[in-house]
Amino acid sequence: MDFTVKKYKELLQFLVQQRIQVISLDEYFLSRYDKTQRYLILRHDIDRKLRNSVRFAQICSDFGISASFMVRKKYFKYFKSLEQLSVNCFMGYHYEDYTKAKKNRQIALKMFFTHIKQLAQITKQRILSVAAHGNPLSRINEKELFTLITAPKIKDSYLSIIDPVYYFTDTGRTWADDNKTNFYDCGIFVALRKEFNVKTTKELMDFILNTQENLYFTIHPERWNDFGSGWLLQYCKDSLFNIIKRIIRKIKK
Numbered sequence: 001m002d003f004t005v006k007k008y009k010e011l012l013q014f015l016v017q018q019r020i021q022v023i024s025l026d027e028y029f030l031s032r033y034d035k036t037q038r039y040l041i042l043r044h045d046i047d048r049k050l051r052n053s054v055r056f057a058q059i060c061s062d063f064g065i066s067a068s069f070m071v072r073k074k075y076f077k078y079f080k081s082l083e084q085l086s087v088n089c090f091m092g093y094h095y096e097d098y099t100k101a102k103k104n105r106q107i108a109l110k111m112f113f114t115h116i117k118q119l120a121q122i123t124k125q126r127i128l129s130v131a132a133h134g135n136p137l138s139r140i141n142e143k144e145l146f147t148l149i150t151a152p153k154i155k156d157s158y159l160s161i162i163d164p165v166y167y168f169t170d171t172g173r174t175w176a177d178d179n180k181t182n183f184y185d186c187g188i189f190v191a192l193r194k195e196f197n198v199k200t201t202k203e204l205m206d207f208i209l210n211t212q213e214n215l216y217f218t219i220h221p222e223r224w225n226d227f228g229s230g231w232l233l234q235y236c237k238d239s240l241f242n243i244i245k246r247i248i249r250k251i252k253k
């Protein structure tokens with residue numbers, strides 16, 4: 001079975017065995033990695049189920065892997081979990097302020113910087129990396145907010161990446177981007193992913209073996225469950241969600 005916690009561990013073990021340099025977004029932006037070696041940026045978006053992310057952060061730490069975890073505002077109140085996460089990982093802000101402020105730029109920017117400050121206080125980390133939370137049901141493109149930000153010490157997880165990377169995300173419970181199930185996550189990386197028919201985690205590992213290029217993965221821990229009722233429920237949710245997204249995409253066209 002794919003997209004289980006076991007499979008996630010297999011993926012990390014594979015990366016360690018292959019001596020792939022796995023780095024967080026912060027390390028990428030601060031150039032704290034070996035530039036003579038290829039790298040893999042590992043990012044996790046905490047969209048739902050914070051406890052899954054706490055577990056994944058621990059798994060990363062067990063493998064000696066440093067990764068980024070992007071937090072939505074709604075989880076700021078769970079201090080203990082965020083403290084736990086920040087011990088071993090780099091925390092980033094998963095922003096949705098532009099949508100919440102209904103595209104009011106002034107309000108959105110004020111919210112954005114207030115939330116970054118709050119997250120820094122909770123996690124006792126400097127918040128450098130941010131990532132837009134995409135809502136396929138919304139007509140607002142959250143990423144537009146970052147284009148209004150002039151602070152050089154804030155880096156966007158898509159827009160500030162300057163190297164070509166092979167980008168993969170587990171959105172829709174597949175690593176493949178058919179450009180139908182992914183609205184805002186694709187950014188500038190879509191064309192790269194379409195060339196390779198990587199759907200399963202096993203195919204992803206084969207792909208890594210057959211390329212020397214830099215990589216970038218975005219993982220949503222809530223999609224990965226132990227095989228059982230949680231897994232099945234998430235599978236059904238993802239399948240239904242993919243169908244809805246395709247319909248919305250057709251309507252928007």
Ligand SMILES: [Zn+2]
Binds near residue numbers: 045046094
């Ligand atoms: Zn998100």
